[in-house]
Amino acid sequence: MTTAFLFPGQGSQAVGMGKSLAETYPVARAVFDEVDEALSQKLSAVMWDGPLETLTLTANAQPALLAVSLAVIRVLEAEAGLDLKRDAAFVAGHSLGEYAALAAAGTFGIADAARLLRIRGDSMQQAVPPGEGAMAALLGADLDLARAIAADAAQGAVCEVANDNGGGQVVLSGAKAAIDRAIVLAGERGVRRAMLLPVSAPFHCSMMLPAAEAMRAALGKVAMLAPVVPVMANVGAAPLVEPAAIRDSLVAQVTGTVRWRECVEAMTAAGVTRFVEVGSGKVLTGLVKRIATGATPISVGTADDIAGYKP
Known part of the structure; x- marks a missing residue:
């Protein structure tokens, strides 16, 4: 083994x-x-x-x-x-x-x-100053879908894939307003659940x-x-x-x-x-x-x- x-x-x-x-x-x-x-x-x-x-x-x-x-x-x-x-x-x-x-x-x-x-x-x-960044977990999304949601939610701000954890779990990270937009888009595009994570900074993004x-x-x-x-x-x-x-x-x-x-x-x-x-x-x-x-x-x-x- x-x-x-x-x-x-x-x-x-x-x-x-x-x-x-x-x-x-x-x-x-x-x-x-x-x-x-x-x-x-x-x-x-x-x-x-x-x-x-x-x-x-x-x-x-x-x-x-x-x-x-x-x-x-x-x-x-x-x-x-x-x-x-x-x-x-x-x-x-x-x-x-x-x-x-x-x-x-x-x-x-x-x-x-x-x-x-x-x-x-x-x-x-x-x-990143407190409140300016955020992270969200997308449950029931593959990497391609998560990337597309992040790209459309960015609108000039940072919104990137932070973690591709597997099993349909992808985490996005970036500016708070962009992450909020991503959560809305995820719901519109059939992601089973999208939720803000209780973190203090937007890890694993630019x-x-x-x-x-x-x-x-x-x-x-x-x-x-x-x-x-x-x-x-x-x-x-x-x-x-x-x-x-x-x-x-x-x-x-x-x-x-x-x-x-x-x-x-x-x-x-x-x-x-x-x-x-x-x-x-x-x-x-x-x-x-x-x-x-x-x-x-x-x-x-x-x-x-x-x-x-x-x-």
């Missing part, structure tokens, strides 16, 4: 995530302590005790989700004998999850990855260009190694192993479309039959079920999940 390990993105955060891991496994606790130290913040306390509003802040949610995913990986290595180089064909992460995937595969250290995601979260939040430049500068200062297994990159939906190409891809990802459907399809075409979602929640597990029928998706995010994990 050929396996890929998947790492979730923003929206999978929940108060209490990772707490059972830290209480059960010293190697997990060490990950949370390292992230806290890297950020000079007791982020683990926010993760375990809330409030949810503080955890959901982009600058907190991104390194917090990274911490949980890497804690799970470290426990699987210690308790289940996981060796990504031996046991995985690919790693892949959804948006910020790509940083967790790369850290798990050895491209970044934990502290560097946490600091990069704090910079990423802050710069994405600051790129309005994020200032954040992309901030990440270019930040990534240029961090040592990067080749991952021990290829990362299936969001923006190219193709495997990468060269640090320079990975750096460029991570910069492009800030303003580019997360091509998640194509990433899963490419891994399936390469022979992957099992997808292991590592970290908080089961969002990617659900998406894989809709994209790769016949594959085996599982999620590993708690101490109980780890106890039942089979290599």
